[in-house]
Amino acid sequence: MGTIVDLHTHVTDHWDIIRRNGKKFFGLFNNPTEIPKEILLRCSELQNSLGSSTLAAIVNFDDNRAGGLFDEIERFAESAKIDAKRKSGVLAVRFGSSTSYFIQGREIRTTKGDVLIVGNGRDFPSREPEYIFKAARGDGDSLVLIPHLGVPVIGMNLTTADKYREFIDAVDGREYADTLKVPSFTASDSHTIKHMFSKAQIFSNFNLDSPVVSLRDALKNYNKPYQCKPKQGIYEMGRHLVSSCLYTPFMLKRGILRRG
Numbered sequence: 001m002g003t004i005v006d007l008h009t010h011v012t013d014h015w016d017i018i019r020r021n022g023k024k025f026f027g028l029f030n031n032p033t034e035i036p037k038e039i040l041l042r043c044s045e046l047q048n049s050l051g052s053s054t055l056a057a058i059v060n061f062d063d064n065r066a067g068g069l070f071d072e073i074e075r076f077a078e079s080a081k082i083d084a085k086r087k088s089g090v091l092a093v094r095f096g097s098s099t100s101y102f103i104q105g106r107e108i109r110t111t112k113g114d115v116l117i118v119g120n121g122r123d124f125p126s127r128e129p130e131y132i133f134k135a136a137r138g139d140g141d142s143l144v145l146i147p148h149l150g151v152p153v154i155g156m157n158l159t160t161a162d163k164y165r166e167f168i169d170a171v172d173g174r175e176y177a178d179t180l181k182v183p184s185f186t187a188s189d190s191h192t193i194k195h196m197f198s199k200a201q202i203f204s205n206f207n208l209d210s211p212v213v214s215l216r217d218a219l220k221n222y223n224k225p226y227q228c229k230p231k232q233g234i235y236e237m238g239r240h241l242v243s244s245c246l247y248t249p250f251m252l253k254r255g256i257l258r259r260g
């Protein structure tokens with residue numbers, strides 16, 4: 001039945017933070033003990049119910065969470081004797097009859113609003129959208145997506161998106177996509193494991209040999225949004241905001257948490 005694709009998941013509030021006792025910290029009320037196992041279980045839960053493989057683009061801001069999670073998942077698979085390999089920037093973990101695919105991404109707060117680059121987790125030395133768009137499209141291994149389009153403070157506005165339309169692979173939201181005449185994408189922007197794939201898409205032909213090209217082609221066809229439980233509601237938005245804007249900065253300042 002194809003591949004369930006979530007092109008925008010953070011998985012955690014703060015990956016780059018550990019507790020003082022050395023235990024990994026995962027954010028407020030969001031602290032599974034075995035993170036890679038929990039991620040793979042979430043993917044297999046969907047695979048079993050729908051008979052599809054899953055692809056999650058794990059996205060970081062300015063920390064190491066995407067790369068860190070890749071390494072952890074790979075290490076866990078190795079220790080559990082699960083078949084896992086990396087190819088063309090994709091980590092493929094196979095259990096049972098399905099495969100969980102992971103690809104890295106980076107969400108960048110540019111001077112003109114948020115931009116999502118999917119394909120690798122590398123940093124860009126500029127926050128100017130034009131520089132980022134040209135660099136990302138120029139290297140050929142990245143998708144350029146616009147999340148939160150039209151959302152005040154964090155999102156790019158429609159006029160700016162229209163100006164850079166030629167660089168954009170897809171925007172979040174069908175209505176804006178129709179206005180701009182570019183493809184749309186639907187993704188979870190989740191900060192917990194259980195909310196991964198809560199909003200996603202189902203692509204029929206995902207090719208591991210050229211993942212970015214095949215994702216770009218798939219986005220050009222209208223892909224019916226896929227939604228599964230649990231949905232992200234007001235409680236989850238509040239939890240994430242309190243965790244990332246109040247609780248964690250306070251705990252860091254007091255030295256109770258430290259970056260690691």
Ligand SMILES: [Zn+2]
Nearest residue numbers: 008010107189
């Ligand atoms: Zn995000």
